[in-house]
Amino acid sequence: MTENNRKYPEISFVDTDTELLVNSLIKSYEMFTGRTLYPADPTRLFILWVADIIIQERVIIDESAKQNIPRYAEGEYLDSLAEIFKDTYRLEAKAAKTTFRFYLSTILSSQQIVPKGTRVTVDGEITFETIEDLYIKAGELYGDVLAVCQKAGEIGNDFIPGQITQIVDLFPYYEKVENITTSAGGTERETDEAFYERMRESMESFSTAGPEGAYIYHAKTASPQVADVSATSPERGVVDVRVLLKDGEMPGEEVLKNVEAAISADSTRPLTDFVKVSAPEVVPFNIEFTYYIPKLSANSGMVIAEEVEKAVNEYKKWQTEKMGRDINPSYLISLLMKTGIKRVEVTSPTHAVVEENKVATLQNPPSIINGGVEDE
Template sequence: MSSNNPYDAVPEIDFAPESTEQILSDMVDTYEQSIFEQTGRMEKLPVASREKIILNTMAYLISELYQDFGNRAKMNLPKYSAGSFLDVLASFWGLTRRAATPAIGEVEFTLSAVREEDIFIPKGTRISPGDKLFFQTDEDLIIRSPNTSGRVGITCQQAGEVGNGFSEGRINIIVDPVAYVSKVKNIEKTQGGADVEDDLSLRTRIFYAPKGYSVAGPAEAYQFWVREFSQAIEGVGVSTPEPGKVDICLTLQDGEIPEEPYLERLKEFLENKRPLTDDLTLRAPDVVEFDLEITYYINKSDANRELEIKAAVETAVQSYLSWQESTIGRDLNPDKLVALVIAAGAKRLEVTAPQHQVVAADEIFKHRSAKVNYGGLEDD
């Protein structure tokens, strides 16, 4: 089963294992032993004694110091580090937290009629889907006569996820008019925009950074360089179907399937990173569809919470679908679905579909249908 976090396999560590209760117990034992050594009397401190109250206060403060020390010590380890601490750690590998990046796509401009002369559309020409959001062309476009249309890449003028997800034809407003151009539309969904890099993405790049020093083309070196392109990339699968051939498939955040314009830009980025003998193929993962159908029941003792639990179950199913479909190479796991629905308050559930299924490293599951049936109340 695939995980988005490579540190999941790294053991947990705790720099401050002692609890407040253990610290207090040790202090009380030490105090009572000291009294015995000095007076020869073995006394137990009363719960409400002045000394016990003082030791309680000291134990709490010491425990707080232990926890603070433990948390600060963890900030020196990539598995736990966060915020500015993680930024400093990243600098050891020459990495910095990436700023927000804009969404990209491709548009087609269409002329009102055939022209005898070529039509020039300058780089930076703005188009829009509305709502005061603008994209601009990445390079000059010349529509050669007698052609009546031409395509060019576009980039959102506002960085971040705001430019993602505009489906084909949604970007259709010409903000900067060009003579003889009658209409414009995006030909594929816009994608690749990302907000400021989060801690998980930066930790992942730190994990793969040492592999990036190699020029021999190992899989983890490609993992590193593909992720260097954008924090919008979430899942990466690398394989070698035959000598000299390297197959790279990837998904974007939340398991989004990358479109061809995005893959082309990534391939250009990798051109001066790959070994000269490697022939790269970049592609979206193969989608394996599945159906989801469950019937769940609620305890009669929870009848007063029936509506609340039903809503929670629906949310749990959506959470399962988001988790299952978020990355490549993740096996189809109905046990995760059962755990989430039971945690939502259901007594039990019958899973008609899906059944457990192993997926290849270059495949991703996407649901075809999702049917959630309520079976009613049952005796506890």
């Protein structure tokens, strides 16, 4: 399920080899009856049918048994195994959040309330509602309040400031409304792979001394979007936590608030630690190369071009999804050489060391040049 599993052997609880079972059944039949079963013998065909049924049952038994092992378990079986880990539960889908600024049409001599639950919509389908009463003080024209999307999941993410402006529930002296932060924090239900990885990391949470692994674990509990966490201590009593989202995306303000709340709780943060949560620093790089196709290639130029593009996308994902991963052109070359090309001249990237609180980020779209055909 994850890279950590590679040190564990693959196991099976029952043998599911069809050929071995068929041979065993045929030999047993021949031993008891004294008959030789030839390929077209109806009895042999019946044995093949019986073997097929037995193998199917064995596969079911094997898969059922594997659900008792965390690295193989899926769905509700994995959820059930979580009870052997400390306070670890699958993260359910969460709704996106943003901050709204409500404007009044005139200055009032008394405060104006914007009731909790006031709704603002993007298009009539995606709607946010305020989570507390907002009191706009006398003499002021606007006030800010946090709101949450009515639909859980990623659907409410990435609306930049000024995109959510259509009010649903009017109130006295209303002038206009707009979101002043980019909506973020909406997540789908945690996947089996991510949940299993976090279950393993939960062992770090037994310590209250503030180890690196504990901060990483608690940061990941804030949102299934969190893919990588770096926790360092640049000076005594200070913990610098950097957060990276899936696919190398940078966290928005709302996600950072959720992570800070998760790792700053009195039950998780050592009393003497001052915790700072932010996005990782960026180390920019570009992808520029020219590749050449062998003259007697078994694949067409179009097929190779598609494979080259897939290799570039795989490299981009690998390079940008983890903090502290050095910019490594050798890995790009290794992926490209598997596509059927003859050779490649890489102009960029060049090797660069990336510190643990930084992440490599692609600056411009990849520049891929087909240099043509060459003899062997």
